[in-house]
Amino acid sequence: MAALAEFRKASLRRELESIVGASAVLTDPDELLAYESDGLTMLRALADFVVFPTSAEHVSAVVRLANREGVPFVARGAGTGLSGGCLPAEGGIVVSLMRMNRVLEVDYENQIAVVEPGLVNLHLSWAVGRRGYYYAPDPSSQQACTVGGNIANNSGGPHTLKYGVTTNHVLGLEVVMPDGEIVWLGGRTRASAGYDLVGVFVGSEGTFGVATKIVVRILKKPQAVKTVLAVFDEIDQASAAVSAIIARGLVPAAVEMIDQLTIQAVEDAFDCGYPRDAAAALLVELDGLTVGMEAQAERIVQACRDSGAREVRTARDEAERQLLWKGRKSAFGAYGRISPAYMVMDGVIPRTKLPYVLRRVNDIVAAHGLRVGNVFHAGDGNLHPNILYDPRRAGEEARVLAAGAAIMRLCAEVGGSISGEHGIGLEKADFMPFIFSPDDLALMQRLKNAFNSSGLCNPGKIFPTSKSCAEVGPAAYRPHAIEEKGLAQRF
Amino acid sequence: MPDALLDGLRGLVGPANVLTGIELGPYVIEGRTPDAAVFPRSVAEVVGVLALATEAELPVVPWGGGTAAAVGLPAARAGIVLGLSRMTRLVEHEPGDLTATVEAGVTVAGLQSALRARGQWLSLDPPDAERATVGGVVAADASGPRRHLYGTPRDLLIGVTVVTAEGAVVRGGGKVVKNVAGYDLPKLFIGSYGTLGVVVEATVKLRPLPDAERLVCASFDRLKDAGDAVRALMSSDLVPNAVELLDGAAAAALGAGAGLGAALVVGFDGLDEQVVWQCDELARLVTSLGGRDPRALPPEAWARLAPAARAAVGQPVAVMSFALLPTQVTETMEQGANAARARGFHTAWAAHASVGVVSAAIAPEPARPEPAPLAAVLAEWREMAHAGGGRATLEWAPLAVKAQVPVWDDPGAAGRIMQRIKREFDPRNVLNPGRFVAGI
Numbered sequence: 001m002a003a004l005a006e007f008r009k010a011s012l013r014r015e016l017e018s019i020v021g022a023s024a025v026l027t028d029p030d031e032l033l034a035y036e037s038d039g040l041t042m043l044r045a046l047a048d049f050v051v052f053p054t055s056a057e058h059v060s061a062v063v064r065l066a067n068r069e070g071v072p073f074v075a076r077g078a079g080t081g082l083s084g085g086c087l088p089a090e091g092g093i094v095v096s097l098m099r100m101n102r103v104l105e106v107d108y109e110n111q112i113a114v115v116e117p118g119l120v121n122l123h124l125s126w127a128v129g130r131r132g133y134y135y136a137p138d139p140s141s142q143q144a145c146t147v148g149g150n151i152a153n154n155s156g157g158p159h160t161l162k163y164g165v166t167t168n169h170v171l172g173l174e175v176v177m178p179d180g181e182i183v184w185l186g187g188r189t190r191a192s193a194g195y196d197l198v199g200v201f202v203g204s205e206g207t208f209g210v211a212t213k214i215v216v217r218i219l220k221k222p223q224a225v226k227t228v229l230a231v232f233d234e235i236d237q238a239s240a241a242v243s244a245i246i247a248r249g250l251v252p253a254a255v256e257m258i259d260q261l262t263i264q265a266v267e268d269a270f271d272c273g274y275p276r277d278a279a280a281a282l283l284v285e286l287d288g289l290t291v292g293m294e295a296q297a298e299r300i301v302q303a304c305r306d307s308g309a310r311e312v313r314t315a316r317d318e319a320e321r322q323l324l325w326k327g328r329k330s331a332f333g334a335y336g337r338i339s340p341a342y343m344v345m346d347g348v349i350p351r352t353k354l355p356y357v358l359r360r361v362n363d364i365v366a367a368h369g370l371r372v373g374n375v376f377h378a379g380d381g382n383l384h385p386n387i388l389y390d391p392r393r394a395g396e397e398a399r400v401l402a403a404g405a406a407i408m409r410l411c412a413e414v415g416g417s418i419s420g421e422h423g424i425g426l427e428k429a430d431f432m433p434f435i436f437s438p439d440d441l442a443l444m445q446r447l448k449n450a451f452n453s454s455g456l457c458n459p460g461k462i463f464p465t466s467k468s469c470a471e472v473g474p475a476a477y478r479p480h481a482i483e484e485k486g487l488a489q490r491f
Numbered sequence: 492m493p494d495a496l497l498d499g500l501r502g503l504v505g506p507a508n509v510l511t512g513i514e515l516g517p518y519v520i521e522g523r524t525p526d527a528a529v530f531p532r533s534v535a536e537v538v539g540v541l542a543l544a545t546e547a548e549l550p551v552v553p554w555g556g557g558t559a560a561a562v563g564l565p566a567a568r569a570g571i572v573l574g575l576s577r578m579t580r581l582v583e584h585e586p587g588d589l590t591a592t593v594e595a596g597v598t599v600a601g602l603q604s605a606l607r608a609r610g611q612w613l614s615l616d617p618p619d620a621e622r623a624t625v626g627g628v629v630a631a632d633a634s635g636p637r638r639h640l641y642g643t644p645r646d647l648l649i650g651v652t653v654v655t656a657e658g659a660v661v662r663g664g665g666k667v668v669k670n671v672a673g674y675d676l677p678k679l680f681i682g683s684y685g686t687l688g689v690v691v692e693a694t695v696k697l698r699p700l701p702d703a704e705r706l707v708c709a710s711f712d713r714l715k716d717a718g719d720a721v722r723a724l725m726s727s728d729l730v731p732n733a734v735e736l737l738d739g740a741a742a743a744a745l746g747a748g749a750g751l752g753a754a755l756v757v758g759f760d761g762l763d764e765q766v767v768w769q770c771d772e773l774a775r776l777v778t779s780l781g782g783r784d785p786r787a788l789p790p791e792a793w794a795r796l797a798p799a800a801r802a803a804v805g806q807p808v809a810v811m812s813f814a815l816l817p818t819q820v821t822e823t824m825e826q827g828a829n830a831a832r833a834r835g836f837h838t839a840w841a842a843h844a845s846v847g848v849v850s851a852a853i854a855p856e857p858a859r860p861e862p863a864p865l866a867a868v869l870a871e872w873r874e875m876a877h878a879g880g881g882r883a884t885l886e887w888a889p890l891a892v893k894a895q896v897p898v899w900d901d902p903g904a905a906g907r908i909m910q911r912i913k914r915e916f917d918p919r920n921v922l923n924p925g926r927f928v929a930g931i
Contacts, residue, residue: 109722110816110847154671165669167678168646183904189881190643190846191632191814193900194909194928195687199645199678203671223728243587249610249699288730292765348667352587380669381588417670424672436673439659444674446915450908462673 009048012069016051016093019061024052024099035094038081039141042343042397043426047074047088052099056174056182056212059095063210064180066093066456074458075210077118077149080141082344083425085152085205089459095210097148103127104213112171112188113218117148117211121155124216133218136163139421140329151211154203156421158254158328159285161379163219165421167202174213175201178457188215200447205423206458208451222287225253226297227321230282230304231275231311235259238280239355241307242378245284246351248299254285255379256328262373262386263327265334272327273320275311282309282378283328331375332386339371339388343400346422347411351381360410361385368403370396382420383411409434424462432464492526496547500571503539504531508577517557518572520565521890525552528572534652534660534691537573541689542658544571545921551656552923553685555627556598558619561887562631563684563898563926573689575626581605582692583666590649590666592694595626611697614641618797626690632682636733636758636796639845641698644681650694651677653687656917666694679912685923686931687916701760706733706792707770708747708756709782714738716781717753718821721844723776724757725817729769733758733843735796738824740839744803745795747788755782755844756796796841800852803839807852808865809888811872815847815881823875827851830871850886866895873900899928 009027016025026032027049037044048071053059066073072089076096079086088094101118108131115124121142125134138157139145145155151173156165163169172186186198201208232238238257245255258266258281263274274281282304286296301312315321335342349357358374365372365387376384387403389396408418412434419428432441441463448463501509508530510518518528526549531537544551550570554560575596584591586609593602599613599620606612616635617623623633629651634643641647650664653676663676680690711717717736724734735756737745742754755777759769774785795802801810815823824840831838835856842849853868869885869892876883877900885898902909906929913920913931925931 107816109725109818111725154675156669156671160669164642164646165671167675168642177908181904183908185905185908187880187882188816189814190848191682192882193884193902194906194931195683195912196632196645196678196681197905197908199681200675203675220726220728246587246589246699249702251698289728289761289765289768291768292762295762295764348665348669350585350588350590350667352585377669381667382669415665416667417665417672419672420667420669421671428672432673435665437662440661440663440673440676443655443659443661443663443676443916447674447676447679447912450911450915 012071013049015065016049016062019065020051020053020058024054026050035076035079035088035096038079038084038086040082040084040425040427043084043087045088045090047094048091050094050096052096054099056176059176059210059212060180060182062093062095063176063178067179067454070456072456072459075148075152075206077146077152078120078144080145081149081153081425082346082422083419083427085423085425085461087426097146097210100212101146106218108133110188111218111220113216115147115214115216117146117151117214119147121145121147121150128218132221134221135216136169136219137166140332147214147216148211151202151214152204152206153421153423156377156382158256158377161255161377162251162253167199169217170198170202170214171217172215173198173201173211175208176210176212178209178452178454182212186215204451205425205461207448207461209457224290224293225285225287225321226293227315227324228284228297228300228304229274229313229315229324230284230309231278232280232282232308233278233310234308235280235358236355237308238282239358239378241282241304241309242354243352244303244307245300248303250296250299252284252300252379253287254283255377256283257281257374257376257378258283258328258331259374261371262331262334262375265338265373266327266331269334269337270326270330272323274327283324328375331373335373335386335388340390340392342389343387343404344422345383345385345387345404345407346419347383347408347416348420349381349383349411349414349416353414353416354378354381357383357410357414361407364406364410365403368399370399370403377420380420381416405431426461429462430464432462492549493547496543496549497527499543500527500529500540503543504529504536508532518554520560523565523569525572526569528554528574530574530577532577534654537654537689537691538658538660540571540573541654541656545656545658545919548919548921550924551921553630553689555596555624555630556619556622558623559627559631559633564893565890566924566926575624575691578691584609586611589697590668590694591697592650592666592692593625594692595690596624599623599625599628606697607700610700612700613647613695614698615644615647616793620794625693625695629681629690629693630683630685636735636793636843638843639734640730640732645678647696648677648681648693649696651680651690652692653680654689654691656688656919656921661688664694668696684927686913686927687922689922703763703766704758704760705766705770706756706758706788706790707773707785708754708788709777709785710748710751710754711782712752713781714753714821714825717755718844720755720777720780720782722818723780724773725845727772727776729772731757731769732760733796734845736820736842736844737799738828738840740803741799741841744839745792745799756788758793797850800839800841800850804837804852804854807854807887809869809892810850810852810886811869812884812886813849813851813876813881815849815876815879817845817847819879819881820844820847820849823849823879823881826875827872831868834868836865836868847881865892869896902928
C-alpha cells in the first residue's frame with residue numbers, strides 16, 4: 001500500500017480526530033514507531049495513524065472511514081503477540097484498544113464477566129479474585145497482554161492443559177465487522193442460534209473484525225493447589241515422565257518443562273530454586289479438592305521417580321510455589337540477560353513424540369551453529385524452543401530463520417501443528433502449507449470472505465504468499481533508521 | 492429422480508448400498524420421503540455422491556444415526572439421504588496422546604467401548620449413544636449431563652475432515668490438543684446441522700477413565716428450593732461432573748420417585764475418596780436447603796437424565812429447548828409450566844441446571860382434548876426466554892406446528908454473516924437447504 005499523499009493524510013487525520021478526539025490520534029513518525037511491530041520485533045511496518053477509540057461506536061466510525069478511503073486497518077492490544085499478527089499495514093490505521101480497558105460487569109452467580117478488549121488479562125483475575133473467582137487462560141504475558149488480544153490469538157498458557165484455551169472460556173462478543181457494522185456474536189448463555197461465530201472469531205487473528213465487548217466465563221478458584229518439581233539428569237527422562245503421568249490417568253492443571261540452558265538463565269536472573277546442573281525439570285501442578293490431593297501428588301511423584309527423576313519435591317508453601325512459577329514465567333526475560341536476542345518458536349506435537357522431537361530440535365539448532373533454550377507446555381505437547389542469537393553478527397538471523405523453519409517442518413512431520421498459541425500472523429503464513437492443503441486453505445479463505453470481503457481488516461496475515469520455497473519465512477532483519485542513528489534499540 | 496442418477500449412485504457405492512422406494516421408511520422425515528438413501532464406505536465415495544447430487548442440484552441430507560434428523564425444517568424438495576453408517580473405522584487411537592481419530596459413522600457407544608478397553612473415554616454423553624454417531628453429534632452439537640464439567644463438542648473436537656458440497660476434501664484443526672494454526676474450522680461445523688459440509692472424520696480429545704463415579708439424587712417439595720440448592724452447590728468447593736434439575740414429572744420418569752416437587756441429581760467422579768467426600772458434602776448441603784433423602788442412583792440412570800422430560804410426557808406434541816442464564820432456570824421452568832397449564836397442556840421439564848440448558852416437553856391434558864393453540868404456548872415460552880436474555884429452539888414438533896412457530900431463534904444481524912458463510916461454502920445450496928437458521 002503506497003503511503004498516502006500528505007494532504008490526504010492531513011484531511012484523514014482531521015476526520016479521525018473528529019471521531020475519537022484530537023488527543024487520541026497519533027501521526028508523528030516518532031510516536032508511530034512504538035506501533036511498528038509486536039513482540040516479534042524482526043518484522044516491522046509503519047502505519048500512518050494510530051487511533052485510541054473508547055467505544056464500539058468510535059471503532060465503527062473509524063472502520064467505516066477506512067472503508068470509504070480504502071485504507072487498511074489493524075486492531076491492536078498490548079502488542080505482546082509473537083507472530084507479527086498485529087503488525088500494521090504499511091500506511092494504514094492502527095486501532096489501539098488500550099483505552100477500552102474496563103470490566104463492565106461481573107455476574108458471579110452466573111459466573112460470567114463482560115469486559116472491554118483492552119483489559120489486561122491478569123487484571124480480570126484480580127478484579128474477580130476477592131470473591132474467589134479467576135479467569136483461567138493464563139498466557140505467560142498475562143501481566144501485559146489484553147483479553148482482546150487473547151481473543152485474536154486464542155491464547156493459551158500453562159493451565160490450559162486442564163482448563164482449555166481462550167475459546168473454551170468465551171461466550172459472546174460484540175464485534176465491529178470489517179465493514180463497520182456492530183454485531184453481537186453469541187451472548188451470555190451457553191448456546192446461541194446458528195453457526196458458532198464466536199468459535200470462528202476467536203483465533204481469527206484480527207482478520208474478522210474488532211471485538212469491542214467480550215463475555216467470558218470466570219471460574220471458582222480451586223480448593224487446593226499442589227506444585228511438584230521433578231529434576232532430571234537427562235532430558236529424555238523428563239519427556240518420559242510426561243507420558244508416565246498421563247498413563248497413570250492423571251490430568252494435572254499444568255505440566256511444564258524447563259531445560260538446562262533455561263534453568264541456568266533463570267537462576268542467574270531470579271534465583272528461583274531450580275538446580276543449575278539439572279538437564280531438565282518438570283513443574284507439575286495439581287488443583288482441585290483438598291481430599292485426594294495427596295494421593296494424586298503421590299502418583300505424580302511416583303511417575304517421575306519411575307522415569308528416573310533424581311529429585312522430586314513438593315512446594316512447601318505458597319511462597320515457594322510462586323517462586324517456582326516465577327522461574328517458569330520469567331524465562332523469556334532471563335534469556336534477555338544471556339543473549340542479545342532470541343526468537344520464540346511455537347509448535348505442537350503429539351505428546352508421545354516428545355523425546356524424539358526434543359532431540360531433533362536440539363540437533364537442528366546446533367547444526368545451524370546456534371543455542372536453544374526450551375521452556376514449554378509439555379503436558380499438551382506445545383513446544384517453545386527459543387533460539388538465542390546476536391542480530392549484529394552477519395548471517396546469524398538468517399540461520400535462526402532457517403532453523404525455525406526446520407523445526408516447524410519437524411512438528412508437521414510428526415503430525416503436529418505449526419502453532420499452539422502464538423498464532424500464524426505474518427511470521428508463519430508461508431508455513432501454512434506444511435499442514436494444510438490448497439483445498440483446506442481455500443475453504444479458510446472462503447470463511448474469511450464471509451467476514452472480511454474487502455480484505456482491509458488486518459491484511460496479509462495467516463495466508464501464504466506465493467513466494468517460492470527458497471524464500472519461505474519472514475524477511476531478514478534490517479536495522480531501522482532510528483537504530484542506525486542510535487536513537488533506539490531492539491530488546 | 493432421474494434413472495441415470497440412480498444408476499450413477501449404484502455404480503459408485505454398489506447397488507446394495509442404495510435404498511429406494513419402500514426401503515426408505517426409516518429415512519422419512521415429517522412425511523417427506525427422500526428419493527434415495529446412499530451409503531458410501533469411503534471418503535472418495537462421499538465425494539462421488541456429492542458430485543452427482545450437486546450436478547443434479549438435488550438436496551443432500553447427511554445422516555448419522557438419525558437421532559436429530561427431525562430437528563429443523565425438512566428440505567422442501569425430496570433429495571438424497573447420505574448415510575455414514577458404513578464409515579465406522581477407528582482410524583487412530585494413541586492412548587499416550589489422549590486423542591482419537593474416527594470415521595464419522597461410528598456410534599458414540601461403539602467408540603466409548605473401544606476406548607474403555609484402554610482406560611480412556613470421550614467425555615461426552617449425548618442422548619441415545621447407541622444410535623448417535625460421532626459425525627452426527629458434531630453436526631447437532633449434542634451433549635449430555637456431564638457437559639457441566641467436561642463441556643460440549645466445541646471443547647472436545649480438535650480436528651475434522653469434511654467433504655464440501657463441491658466435493659473438496661477439507662481438513663480443519665489437526666490431531667494435537669492445542670492448535671491455533673489457521674481458522675478454527677471444526678467450530679464452524681459443530682451445530683451446523685449438515686448445512687456446510689459432510690463430516691467424514693473427527694479427531695477428539697480423550698480423558699482417562701475416572702477411578703470412581705456416582706450419581707446422587709435428592710428430593711425437594713418445591714422446585715425453587717432445588718434451584719437454591721443448585722446455586723449453593725455452584726458457589727461451594729465441590730466439583731460435580733453433572734448438575735441436573737428435574738421437575739416432578741421428569742423426576743418420576745427418571746425413576747426418582749412419584750409425587751416429588753423436584754429432584755436435584757448431581758454426579759461426581761474422581762478418586763474414590765473424592766467421590767465419597769463430595770457425596771457426603773452434597774447430602775449436608777441439600778438437607779440444609781430443604782432437600783430430602785439424598786441417595787445414590789444406579790449407573791443406568793445417567794442415560795435417562797437428558798430424555799427425562801420427553802419420557803415423562805409420553806406422547807409430546809412438542810419439545811422446546813432453552814439456553815438461559817443459570818439463575819433463570821427455575822423461574823422459567825415454573826412460569827413455563829404455569830403458562831402451559833392455563834391453556835390446557837401438561838409439561839415436563841429437565842435442566843442441565845448449572846449451564847442453563849433446559850428441555851421442556853408438552854402435551855394436551857387428556858381431559859382437554861382440544862386445547863388452545865399449542866403455538867401460543869410455544870411463542871410465550873420463547874418470549875420468556877428472550878426476556879431474560881436467553882434462547883429457545885423448537886427441538887421437535889410436527890410440521891404443522893413448525894409452520895406456525897419458528898424452529899430457530901432469529902440470529903439477528905449475525906444471521907447475515909451466517910448466510911454469507913453458507914453461500915461461500917455451499918453456493919448451489921445443496922446441503923440440507925432450508926433446514927437451519929436464517930433460511931439457511
